[in-house]
Amino acid sequence: MEDGGPKRSGARRRGGWRVAWAFAALLTACAPRGAPEPVVPPPPRLSVAQVTRLIPSHVKEREGWARDVLAALEAEDVPASPVAVCSVLAIIEQESGFHADPAVPGLPRLVRARLEEHANTLGPLGRKALASVLAGKAPGHKRTFDERLKTLRTERDLDRLFRDMLAYYERAYPATFATMDLASTLFSSRSLADLNPVTTAGSMQVSVRYALEKEGEDADPVKVREALYTREGGVRFGTSRLLGFEAAYPQPLFRFADYNAGVYASRNAALQAQVSQLTRLPLVLDGDLQLYDKNGEPRSEDSKSLKALLVFRQRHAPELSERQVRRDVGKEKEEGFETTDTFRAVKRVYANETGESPAYAQLPQVTLESPKLKGERTTAWFARSVDARYQKCQARHRAEQAK
Template identity: 35%
Template sequence: MNDDGRHTPRSSREAPAPAARTGTGGGSRAWRGLRVLLPVLLTACATQGPPRPAHDAVAVRAEIARRMPATTADRTGWAGDIQIAFDAQRIEPNAENICAVLAVIEQESGYRADPVVAGLPAIARREIDRRASALHVPKRLVDAALAIRSTDGRTYAQRLRGARTERELSEIYEDMIGRVPLGKRLFADMNPVQTAGPMQVSIAFAEAHARGYPYPVEGSIRREAFSRRGGLYFGIAHLLGYETPYTRKLHRFADYNAGWYASRNAAFQNAAGLASGIELALDGDLLRPGARLDEPGQTERAVRALGASLGMDDRAIRNALARGDRLEFDDTDLYVKVFALAEVRARTPLPRALVPGIRLESPKITRDLTTAWFATRVNDRYQRCMRR
């Protein structure tokens, strides 16, 4: 069984667990043939029976509300926004998917649409001072810029001291970037607040996946992401809006923190390290961003060391690794052959998903936290929800 059992085109069946795909040659070609044929067979089967009835929105909302913690305020409102997001994205509202979403909400915000961040004014000022120092901007100029009156009549310094949520801080930054010359210099036209809403979704992700958004956009997608409805819609898209090869929700939760397919890619790095004898960081990043062909990163260098055994040159290896942000990477010759070589050396089957070993870094984080910590905490909440 896959990790969520979705069934519609955008968020349908997860691919079968890749642990079964350890062979090479004909086995790999047979699997690819099955991947092509399977949608046809499913379509044919679907047309032979009665059409599947649409989900009753009222019943779905009631089920979502029932699975929320008993202390949640406005359960009806939360359930309604989640149900609309599921319906708009054609995500199956089964218990697994409902609980996955509720677990992330509980972990990231405790069911607060615009959560308060402890010590936010100090965090914001440290970030401004850090950027100013990196640009060799004197502190007196920073203080002078913050003493300017903002659009609401208060100085920027006063607004910073009163900021309690990321939405408030984002609005201050947007105002500074648009009105204060030093603001443009410090932030390079980029708002440093990059997560938003009750699921702390990436604003860049929201802006890249705004097509199909079911609500009128009030101001901007950034502003929508700070709302409950927008934060839930884009957070659910990030969590459930892509197919994976996983058999456990734990790895999807790790991906939510580290990026799509990070758990699959970390398992591939583990196999590449075993096959090549080169120790690799299992961070899920297969390619160094923007690297030229003659500037391979750590993982790419390890895989290139296997080039003769793989029967692949540097260009072919680069092209395959470039698919690491897609499900289809599983079906590349590179993926199949690297695991085959690694399993011969290890003399045992290897996992096809591993939680990436990433230390979390953010001005808001004051402890040593990791992706494994995040995924485990969310998974614990998910299990409690499933028992509810």
């Protein structure tokens, strides 16, 4: 569901996932001084059969899903613990109900509305150009683009339709229209990408942009998108998006929020809340300390959160320079942000001023905007909904262990 915001790749470190050991580490830290450190065993690794039994019984091809989840965890060097497995399964269930290429309700209406809205901005000729292209056919297809549009069901259907329309325009346009500039505006590859109302794909609804970034600059966009529509590819990219970064979250709930709002959004939202309390400046706790464009690049103007951090510097941490604060904030989507002077200063001053231990994370306040959603939804709603599924998965695991 996350898309259109800042780049969410985040810094990641191979070799394990801290959440699985968080509780064990807490027990170790609380042991009496001088006492021998308890041996903390690694979390159990689940087998294909065990993961299969954690998937709801109504799901088709449960063993296939289980194998793909385990393969994705292995690719990310994340142990297949009950915590990790149930986290992935909960996202799959929430986002697609275990469908590799889920149907999107009302997809034909959504797409037509976007196309017509764009065509209307070009005047009467825009409508004419749109109607002409929709009347065309892709090689090997008996149905027109308009007929195919009316029967769209899934994201893959839509993606292939857009690609065929673009290919048709590039081949047939000069003989169809009189004004080259008009069709270039209406059916350029960039324009078609912008008009596509669905920007997340697959069983875990991964941002297509994230998948392309993960595959690298030389990745073939068509192959990446087609991979997302498969069960294996959707789970692989989604698992990377969920677990491919380190964070000291006390519970998976915050990682679920990050899956929706962006890497480290929960950690950064807690920092925003603390800065707001210290400066008495109201802030939207969305987890973004900077402003970003639609491609995820930082914008030049200062966000309210950054301005508040600069006020915090003046009032509470004059040893920090403005340049230092700006440089540190540039690391907000990295694990290393926690080691910056700015991050540490906020936590230290908050503890001194309030007498309270500063929270590491809190749920971000983000209102979701997507043509797939009915009614208003928030990141907190998403995280809690996923967490409810996660808790049921954990209960199934405990029940299996009790047998």
